[in-house]
Amino acid sequence: MNSPDRNQLRQHIRTQRRALDPHLQEQHAQNLASLLVQQPIFRNSKRVACYLAEDGEIDPGYIVEKAWQYKKDVYLPVLPPTGKSLFFAPFSADTQLTPNRFGIAEPRVHPRHWLRARQLNLILMPLVAFDISGNRLGMGGGFYDRSLAFTTHRKQWHSPHLIGLAHELQKVDSLPCESWDVPLNMIATESNIYKIK
Ligand SMILES: Nc1ncnc2c1ncn2[C@@H]1O[C@H](COP(=O)(O)OP(=O)(O)O)[C@@H](O)[C@H]1O
Ligand SMILES: [Mg+2]
Incomplete structure (x- = not known):
């Protein structure tokens, strides 16, 4: 279950995020992209999952453009009709999108082309709040946690590399986290890259 603390924090930050003016949103998106695409982990990743911005989330659109320029394979999360774990569908400039059961756009791509998280090199994921220890608070569905639960059983973490994308205003001192939260x-924000030890 989700504690009232976590839910309150979600509401608070989501309101602030939605209130960012469009001009600032645009600037954040550009700054984020110029910081992130210099990172060796981005350069070296061939299969990169991303997301389409909603609800005031920082927009990874420029990162996707760069990834396509560098001939990377880009994926977006898809929810199968049943089940609570994410798959990732290929996303190119001409991919048709269709709303899923939460009304979120996802690629209209046959399931035989979908990948699991473990097949990706890098996942750029949205979040509601983060701290500099690498803790992540999502929207409350636990979808990324469930899809990435396998990573916590490994002593050495190779692929996929997990990068949260956020506005700086989503940073909190310390996040109340749960046993299932995947760090x-x-x-990466519009002004900083936080590398977790
Ligand atoms: N690996 C998992 N297996 C089963 N249920 C999970 C797993 N990870 C998360 N959940 C469930 O998902 C719910 C939401 O997780 P939470 O971390 O609060 O959301 P979010 O990560 O989106 O902020 C939790 O109540 C938890 O029971
Ligand atoms: Mg979580």
Whole structure:
């Protein structure tokens, strides 16, 4: 279950995130992209999952453009009709999108082309709040946690590398986290790259 603390924090930060003016949103998206695409982990990743921005989330659109320029394979999360674990569908400039059961756009791509998280090199994921220890608070569905639960059983973490993308205003001092929360390797914002030890 989700504690009232976590839910309150979600509401608070989501409201602030949605209130960012469009001009600032645009600037954040550009700054984020110029910081992130210099990172060796981005350069070296061939299969990169990303997301389409919603609800005031920082927009990874420029990162996707760069990834396509560098001939990377880009994926977006898809929810199968049943089950609570994410798959990842290929996303190119001409991919048609269709709303899933939560009304979120996802690629209209046959399931035989979908990948599991473990087949990706890098996952750029949205979040509601983060701290500099790499803890992540999502929207409350636990979808990324469930899809990445396998990573916590490994002594050495190779692929996929997990990077949270956020506005700086989503940073909190310390996040109340739960046993199932999967930590991030890095968080990138419009002004900082936080590498987690
Ligand atoms: N590996 C897992 N297996 C089963 N249920 C999970 C797993 N990870 C998360 N959940 C469930 O998902 C719910 C939401 O997780 P939470 O971490 O609060 O959301 P979010 O990560 O989106 O902020 C939790 O109540 C938890 O029971
Ligand atoms: Mg979680």
